[in-house]
Amino acid sequence: MGKSESIVLFGPPGAGKGTQSGLISQITGKPQVSTGDMLREAVASQTEVGVKANDYMEKGLLVPDKIIIDLIRMRLLREDAKSGLLFDGFPRTLAQAVELDGLTNVTMVLSLVVPDEDIVNRITGRRTDPHTGEIYHVVHRPAPDPIKPRLVHRSDDTEDTVRNRLKSFHDQTSPLAEYYSERGVLVPIDGSGSMEDVSKLVKQSLINNFRG
Ligand code: ADP
Numbered sequence: 001m002g003k004s005e006s007i008v009l010f011g012p013p014g015a016g017k018g019t020q021s022g023l024i025s026q027i028t029g030k031p032q033v034s035t036g037d038m039l040r041e042a043v044a045s046q047t048e049v050g051v052k053a054n055d056y057m058e059k060g061l062l063v064p065d066k067i068i069i070d071l072i073r074m075r076l077l078r079e080d081a082k083s084g085l086l087f088d089g090f091p092r093t094l095a096q097a098v099e100l101d102g103l104t105n106v107t108m109v110l111s112l113v114v115p116d117e118d119i120v121n122r123i124t125g126r127r128t129d130p131h132t133g134e135i136y137h138v139v140h141r142p143a144p145d146p147i148k149p150r151l152v153h154r155s156d157d158t159e160d161t162v163r164n165r166l167k168s169f170h171d172q173t174s175p176l177a178e179y180y181s182e183r184g185v186l187v188p189i190d191g192s193g194s195m196e197d198v199s200k201l202v203k204q205s206l207i208n209n210f211r212g
Helices: 017-028 035-044 048-059 065-076 094-103 116-124 159-173 175-182 195-209
Strands: 005-010 032-034 086-088 105-113 126-128 135-137 186-190
Touching: 005 017, 005 175, 017 032, 017 086, 017 105, 017 195, 032 035, 035 048, 035 065, 035 086, 048 065, 048 159, 065 094, 094 105, 094 175, 105 175, 105 195, 116 126, 116 159, 159 175, 175 186, 186 195
Parallel strands: 005 086, 005 105, 032 086, 105 186
Antiparallel strands: 126 135
C-alpha cells in the first residue's frame, strides 16, 4: 500500500490557519489536526504531556520536538488518518518536517502570508467560543451578544507572548518554506485580507493545486 497523502497549512501564529482549516478540510476530505489544539487539550486535562508543554506555551516558545512527534505518531495511527490528514501548526521545525516525510507524503503546503504588524493586532483581539471552536475578533469579527459572555481569551494571546511566538516562527519555522519550496509543493497565499477574501484565495488554490 502507498503512503497516505497529507496537506500542511503553514504560516505565522495568527495567520488564520485555524479559521481556514475547516474550509480546507471540507473541500479535501482530510481531517484537520492542530498540534496547538492537541496541546491545549493536554494542558486542560493535566496529562504528563500537558504539564511539560504548558511552560513552553505560556512563554511563546516551541514545545520540544520529541513531545510533538509522539503526539503526531499516535494521531496517524487512527483509522481516519489512512488517506492522509490536514496539519495545522505542524511541522514547525526542520526535525518535525523530516519526521513527517517518513510518515506520509506531503503533497501540498498552503502558506498563509501575513505581515508581522497585522499579527499582533489580530492575536491580541482574538477570542474563541469554547462550545463551537468558532474564532472571533473584538473589532474585526465581533461575536453575537448572547455568545459574548462565554468567549475565552487564550492565555498565550498577550502582546509579549505574541512577540515571542513571532520570533520562534522567524527563527525556527519560516526556514521550512524553503524546504517545501525546493520540492515544488509550496503554495503561498496572501493572508492579509478579510476572512472572506482569504477563503476565496484558499478555494482557488485548492482548485489549481489539489488532486485528491
Ligand atoms: P499559533 O499558531 O496561533 O501560535 P497554536 O495553537 O498553533 O497557535 O500553538 C500554540 C503553542 O503551542 C505554540 O506557541 C507552541 O508553544 C505550541 N506548539 C503548537 N504546535 C507546535 C509544534 N508543532 N511544535 C512545537 N510547539 C508547538
